[in-house]
Every structure is written in structure tokens, then in C-alpha cells.
Amino acid sequence: MRLAELSERARVPRSTIKFYIREGLLSAGAAHARNQASYGTQHLERLELIRALREVAALPLAVVARVTAELDRGWQGDPIGEALLAMYALPAPATGDAPERRRLAKEVRAFLRALPWTTDDDRHYFADEIAGALVQVRRYLYPDYPVANLASYAEIAWLLSEAEFELAPGGARVPVRARGDDLAEPTRRAILASVLFEQIFAALRRCANSMRSIRVATGVRVPPASVTRPARKRVARRKRAKP
Amino acid sequence: MRLAELSERARVPRSTIKFYIREGLLSAGAAHARNQASYGTQHLERLELIRALREVAALPLAVVARVTAELDRGWQGDPIGEALLAMYALPAPATGDAPERRRLAKEVRAFLRALPWTTDDDRHYFADEIAGALVQVRRYLYPDYPVANLASYAEIAWLLSEAEFELAPGGARVPVRARGDDLAEPTRRAILASVLFEQIFAALRRCANSMRSIRVATGVRVPPASVTRPARKRVARRKRAKP
């Protein structure tokens, strides 16, 4: 399709499309002549992805650019879904070149590798992101905060991911790239799900912390946490009942 | 102290201080004359808080403004720490007036109230924030996503808050407002801790989801989640060692 049609169907102004192309978020159309190019559905889907990430997840364009760049690298033949790879690019871009951060990132990477559930896939930026936050934690809060303290967080994160996979009607599961070109839809869904449920969980966490604070402060009973495994369809019994 | 001194000590340009005052993030100094005012340590501390929230947590000024407004309301006599109240203001400001969001917010509020660990304190915006994200979930992902599905998330959030309270060397615990005026330090710490560990946990969650996807996709064993309670002081042993 022509630019005009793409613009109309995606409901994105032409100038914006050109802007995205300039910025590398969108590939240029196949040029037949110097002033003639045609665009495919992948352009439409990409525009929808960009819109979703911008409007729904409110990601800055620079982050969207990293995500789309990751998608464009094309990981065919890789067992890992492309959406997954794109998620690798979601974290903030290693703010500050402090050598301290790099040192910490190494430590965090080792910590992650030692977890029972990580794979040896090492292309992720998670460690950098965590290290960046840890630098701030040490600077502003606890000068000697040990990386090992993250063990409980990691365990709970794994538990959370288990719950997410059980709960999402097929959505948390990142789709493995299949043959064919129209994989953008599940990709968009996976990325969006990741971002949206991150927001929801963060709110619940703040809520929980607030309530715990109130209870501790007022001497009200603080109920212990216990986790029920979601059974196939619905919520289940206590975990203690297991082995 | 005078504006000049405040500016120098906080290392914030005068014009910026005036800008913050105009924007309501900072109270004006006590005016002795039309061109003479003096500022106290609370101004210095407020400036440090603003800097931390902007630079460390990268919060937009509008959010910082809500936080400081909450702090300024003064909840003396309230058993709840002021930092806690300020945390109420952290969520995004109810984007979009969609009636759908308001309806969902009511449902979410009921859901939250039914949790075993919430108090009947109802001044929080968490429900609005969650509802906002849920609206997007329903629009873009699962049209009928039920609020009840958040139960697992809520349980895990409570578990996480338990871990955070155990782990933080006195930091996650929001300080109850004591008498005296220099409570800004623990307040800042509590707010910062909330924001920073939110970043860290979000990264771990993305990491966990990625690894789970990879494992599922490649048929590698997916270890079940199990949670070890953090022992009083230090990091816990491997979980398998438990029963």
C-alpha cells in the first residue's frame, strides 16, 4: 500500500510516519522509484505497536525504539520468541556510566545466574537495570546493601511469573515465533501484557506496603502472607497442603 | 536562612527555587518584609526530596507535586506516617475520565476491601490506578478480564511486602510521624525505597517471565516456585533444603 493508505489505515499522520522512519522505528517502504514506495502489513502492525507502547504504556520513544530495534534484528531460528527479546529492551538504558554500576552489574549477573530458574541466556539488560537501581539504593539508603538480599525478591518474582502464566488466558505466555510474517499481533499482546500487569502489580505492592505500615503502626494484627496456588481454572488451596 | 543561602546549600538555582514555589512544590519563606523572607531546614529537605524524586526515581514534576501536596496537608495526629500518605499520591493521576474506569474502580475498591490485609482506610488512589490499567487490559488484551483474577497478584504483593519489611534494615517500614519537625529524612528514605525497590522488582519480574518463556518454549524443566521465609538477619539458604 502507499503511504497515504498506510497513514489513513493506521490513523497516523504522514509526517509522523516519516518521522518514525527517520528515527528508525519503522523501516522505509520498498522503493520502486525515487518517489514511489509501498508498505506492507508489517508497517501497519508496527505503527499499532508504537501507538500501544506510547499511549497505553506511556513509554518514551527512545524505549520504543530499542524495542522495535530488537524486533527488527530478527531472531529467526532462535527458540526464543521475538516478543521476549523485545522485552529485554524494555529496561531503562543503563543511566550513568559509573564504574560502580558496571561492577555491580557483574555481581548482579552472577547472582541471577545462580538462581535455579535462570537460563544461561545472557543477552538481557536486566542486570544493568537492577544494578542501576542498586547504585541508588546504596547511595541514598543503605551503603552496604548486599546483592544477596535480592534473593527473596527473585523468589517472589518467579512465583509471580508462575501465577501470571497460569492466569493469563494464553497471554502471558510469550508466543514462539512461527513461520509467516503476521506474528505482530501476539507480540504486541505479550509486550502490552507485560507492561500493563507490571503497573497493576506495582500498585498492589504499594497498597500492600501501605496497609502493612498502617497495621504495624497502629498495632493491628498483621496477617501472615500465604500463597495459594492457582489451580488450573480457579483459585486453589493452601500451598502447605502440597507434599 | 535567606534565599541565597538556601540556593547555595541545596545547590539549586534561585530561579528554580522560585519556580518550585510558583508551582506549589515548596512553600514560600516566612516573609518579614516585602522583599525579605527566611527559609528553614524544611525547605532544604524539601528540595532534597524533590531532587531525589526527580533524579533517582525520574518522577514527573506533576507526581512530585502530588506527593509534596500530600506531605503538606499534615496528618499530625494521624497514626499513619506521612510518608505513607505521600505514597498514596505516587500513582498516576487517573488518566482518562472514562466512566468505564470509574465503574471498574468501584469494583476494584470492593475487591481490595475484601482482602484479608487491607484496612478500611480509603484515602488511597490505588484502586483508580489499577482500574486504569484494567481498562487497558480489557480493551487491548482480554475483553472480560475479571477483577477477581487479581487475587493471586494481591496475595503475592502481600508476600512481597512481608519480605520487604523483613529485609530492609529499617527502611521499608514507613516511619510514624514523631514530634519535631525534622522527619523529612525518614520520609525521603521511605519514599525512595518504595520507588527504587519497585524498579528492582519489576526488572526481576521481567527477567522471571522471560526465563519462564524460554523454558516453556524450549521444553526445559520449569522449576516450581517455592517461597522461603527470610530468616531474621541474613539471606536464606537454597529453598530445596526446606522440608
Add this chain to the structure above:
DNA sequence: GCTATTGGATAGATCCACTATCCATAAATG
């Protein structure tokens, strides 16, 4: 009285994410 500083107001700077306009060129159409 004189000077430096203050608060208040206003304007400028910078970045981000677009958006609009202009133009030489070329395709499409009659």
C-alpha cells in the same frame, strides 16, 4: 545615601514528540 539583595514577573533555553509546509520529481490519468 548607597549598594547588594530580594521577590515578582517575564522571557528564554532545551528537550521531546510530533506536525506542517515546501519542493523537485515522478507516477497516474486523460
Add this chain to the structure above:
DNA sequence: CATTTATGGATAGTGGATCTATCCAATAGC
């Protein structure tokens, strides 16, 4: 072939966010 229409490329403009700089009349302190 002449005309209309659309294209890609370049450039500039817009509006919001977050400061930052400058100017000015009033005045505090000497």
C-alpha cells in the same frame, strides 16, 4: 503529452515540560 496527484526529503514550527536568566522596583543593612 499535459495535467493532476502523490512521494520522499528537507526544513521549520508547535506545544508541553522543566527549568534558567534577566530585569526591576523595593528595601535591608551599612
